[in-house]
Amino acid sequence: MVETPVQLALFETQDSYGEAHSGAPTIPRVAQSSDDFAELLREIDAADRIAFDTETTGVDMTRCDMVGMSLTTRPGIGWYLPVETASGDWHLPADSPDALTLRGALNRSRALLAAHNAKFDLGVLQRHGMPITHPVYDTMIAQFAIDPFARGALGLKPLAKLHLGWDMQEIETLIGHSHVSRQRSMRDVPLALVAPYAAADADATWRLVDALQPQVAALGLERLLNEVEFPLIPVLVDMELDGVAIDRPYLAALSVEMTARLRVVEADIYRLAGRVFNVGSPQQLANMLYRVLGLQVDVSADAAYLPSTRAHRLEELRDKHPMVPLVLEQRELAKLLGTYVDALPALINPATGRVHTHFNQAVVITGRLSSSNPNLQNVPITSEMGRRVRRAFIGAPGAPDSPRACVLSSDYSQVELRVLAHLADDAVLRAAFQRGEDIHASTAASIYHVPIAQVTSEQRGFAKRINFGIAYGMSSFSLARSTGMTDAQAEKFMADYFRRFAGVRRWLESTKRKMSCDGYVATLYGRRRPFNDMRGRDGSEVRRNERLAVNHPVQGSAAEIVKIAMIKLQKALRAGGYKARLTVQVHDELVLDVPREEVADVRELVRREMEEAVQLSVPLKAGIGVGDNWDSVE
DNA sequence: TGGAGCTCA
DNA sequence: ACGCATGAGCTCCAG
Known part of the structure; x- marks a missing residue:
């Protein structure tokens, strides 16, 4: 059967894990009965610090399923709570009474909650009926604040190696490598292997707080973490889970039109060239422009290299040959089609009908957020063609018989x-x-x-x-x-x-x-x-x-001000019972989905929270626009 | 995988 | 004489 090689691989894993175990001395305890669960709840009530981690079927929190959860309340022991089991043993299904009880215990606890890359775990828990309202100490973000150059090594395992000297079991030993054959899902890994793995992750996180805290204090990072970065996490969770609505039929029509125009432009280029070549290859294009057509640019040329084909260079040549403006148009069309018009629909989550970008808190050295998959912080705005792409970003559909929400954009002035x-x-x-x-x-x-x-x-x-x-x-x-x-x-x-x-x-x-x-x-x-x-x-x-x-x-500092505004705005929106939702942050701009009947209120609320985010020696000013889409907010 | 080229604040 | 603005992410090509 197919099972055999899998089992073999897992046994090998156990062997190598046995060797490594001395570095990660975590005793796993699997919650397998109601009595176990009750014991864990008592531990939670008595704990000063609770570290937790979720095991899931994937890395995308907007669509993966939860397989289990690990919790540590003191070093050396890690509880594992399976979310589903094949047998009749105790487990923790989403939205079950036990899940609600656990959620209540965690949110009621006076303990410090800790997680590594908490945004992921909070998002997964929220989608499975266990939203955490407590602030969470995120060891990944703390490490990034301590050493922003550690960007590539912010995973839990490298950190445990660095601060605890642990050689932790890599996830690939359980589920295989994504690039080698097909990766197994954590769901298919036997409980006896998941539990120690997950328990060690929670234990490592618990202990990392102790390892990081002295450095956080020595570098004066407490306010940054406690007042800005950690409170921002749940805001980002909501933004990412809510996502952004996309006008799919509009994009489909735009694709047809732009693709047709691209074909015409490319045909004209080939006609002028006298042959077909790859316009998208800077090398082939440079050869065509500077060797075949003999166009001259006014730069001190290194004879070994052809001049660049960058847009501003081509702009200088715009009137020198009819192919040049066509190339510029081809570039713009190909870029917009490849990056947005044809790419965005594939990123729409079928379950939500939205695109869910990732807002990363541990990438930009200055502390700005970055956005990826898709990057919503570089959606075109300058050119007319680009603005047509921007029009595809629309408000969320309203309740039946009510109109779509408006898009509200508010940006800080200077x-x-x-x-x-x-x-x-x-x-x-x-x-x-x-x-x-x-x-x-x-x-x-x-x-x-x-x-x-x-x-x-x-x-x-x-x-x-x-x-x-x-x-x-x-x-x-x-x-x-x-x-x-x-x-x-x-x-x-x-x-x-x-x-x-x-x-x-x-x-x-x-x-x-x-x-x-x-x-x-x-x-x-x-x-x-x-x-x-x-x-x-x-x-x-x-x-x-x-x-x-x-x-x-x-x-x-500007990035911090915007983050504080987001935290305060989210709090005010929730307190006011508004349905309006933050959707995107673009460095000095906040974008919201706002139901029409809330626009008047929310406009003033956004202005107030942004302008009063922090007290500087100069006033802060926000400019606000509202429209049917992200382009019409002016 | 690295560079060229493009998008944004 | 040199080199020439900060911070990102994505797509494409070429090897």
């Missing part, structure tokens, strides 16, 4: 510049924000010494460039590059800027000094970015680190 004004304590910049002025016009007025009403649009444009660039540590050369000023003009412009905004200049200097003296810089809530000793390094490397150093507190 949040990073306001953060800079606060951090740098720059009197001029602060005053401009306090007066509620158009900040770019105001900056221009300051630099050119003219009344704000007399600022020309060109002057405002220069000021806007410098306002954006400052937070990135921009040089006068890049200012010249991006504005078309000469180097000398740009240099003078920046000198004028820093004379006027002396607080900003002092802050930039002190931040760079802090980087080299202390070896780190930090955000409002204390998230650090470490730097290596740069003594004896190349000047350009030092300057790059200086740019990273000044960007970190600005970008990272």
Whole structure:
């Protein structure tokens, strides 16, 4: 039978696990009777700290099934609660009375709850009738705050190795490798093997809290974790589980239209080329443009390499040959089709009819969220064609006979510049924000010494460039590059800027000094970015680190403000009994599904929670739009 | 799998 | 003289 090789593999697993067991001394206890369960409940009531972990049939919390759950209330022992069993033994089905009892016990407990990558476990538990309302200590997020460069090694097993010296059993020893033959499901692994594996995971998590806590304290990360990152987890769980509604018929029609246009454009390209080639291959395209057609670009060319075919390079050639604009159009169509129009429908969860992105808290060094599968933080907005894609993101369907929810988008106005004004304590910049002025016009007025009403649009444009660039540590050369000023003009412009905004200049200097003296810089809530000793390094490397150093507190503190706004907003929405739901965060923008009858209320609630998220020395301002889709929110 | 190229804030 | 703005994710190609 098919079973035989599986069994063999599992026996081998047990052997290797036996060797490794000395490193992970967890005694598993399987809850197999009502008496066991009652004993566990008593332990939960008496516990100071409870670590838990879920075993599931997959890694996607929006669709996997729960196989079991492990719980540890003291080091060395891990309970395992099967969710389903073949026999009549005690188990814990979703929504069963026992599940409700456990949920009540966990939420009633005064113990610290801990989990590794808690968002996953909380999402799974929520989908199985056990929502956890307590804040949870997440050992993965704590580790990321301690060492943001550990990004690739944030799994529970590497952490247990690092902090506890444990060589833990890898999950592949139970379910096989995803790339080798077909992976088995955790559901098919015998209880006798799942239980010790799961128990060790909960035990490791329990002990990791002790290992991490001294470092968290030493690095001053308590407020960041307890006031920002941990409370954000349940907000992200709700956002991910709710998902975003997609207009599938609209996308289908858009696909037909865009694909037809793509075929026409490609046919025209082949006709002009005199042959068929792969326009999507930068190499073949460069060969066609620069060798066959002989187009010239004005760059100091290394003879060994053909020039790039990047869009801004092709824009310079737009009028030189009719193929060039066609290539640009082909690129845009192929990108939109491949990334959204044809790809999004496949990501719609059939059970919910929505797409469920992942918001990751442990990827971006500055502390921003990242979004993946799909990335909803880079949905096109600039081009007309891109905005047609954006129109596919719509409100959730309402109850029968009631209309779809609206899409509400609220974005912070100039949040990073306001953060800079606060951090740098720059009197001029602060005053401009306090007066509620158009900040770019105001900056221009300051630099050119003219009344704000007399600022020309060109002057405002220069000021806007410098306002954006400052937070990135921009040089006068890049200012010249991006504005078309000469180097000398740009240099003078920046000198004028820093004379006027002396607080900003002092802050930039002190931040760079802090980087080299202390070896780190930090955000409002204390998230650090470490730097290596740069003594004896190349000047350009030092300057790059200086740019990273000044960007970190600005970008990272802004990210914290948005996260706090999300936490407060979610709380206010729930307290008010609203059906409105947060769906997407795009760094300085929050997107919500709002039933039509709630729009007036929720609009003001969102504004208040965002503008009052934190108290800075400058006001925060949010701009809000409402529409039928993500494009029409203006 | 790494780079080229594109999208966003 | 050099090198030239921060932070991400996804798709495609080529090897």
